[in-house]
Amino acid sequence: MSVESAVAYIRRMRSDDDFRRKMNEVSEDDDASWTEIRSAGFDFTMKEFKLAQDEIYKEYGITPM
Numbered sequence: 001m002s003v004e005s006a007v008a009y010i011r012r013m014r015s016d017d018d019f020r021r022k023m024n025e026v027s028e029d030d031d032a033s034w035t036e037i038r039s040a041g042f043d044f045t046m047k048e049f050k051l052a053q054d055e056i057y058k059e060y061g062i063t064p065m
Contacts, residue, residue: 006044006052009037 026032
């Protein structure tokens with residue numbers, strides 16, 4: 001598991017409309033979401049995802065609310 005994997009996931013969500021739609025379709029079901037994330041080759045925890053968000057925010061100069 002890694003922050004790098006979470007960063008890659010966020011980047012793909014931002015750049016791949018079909019992937020984002022697929023992930024949004026299962027977003028209401030935590031188990032289904034994590035299954036799809038893993039089957040797409042990503043491996044991270046929620047803590048790592050939050051750290052990845054911080055990296056993306058810094059990269060784009062975004063101040064979180």
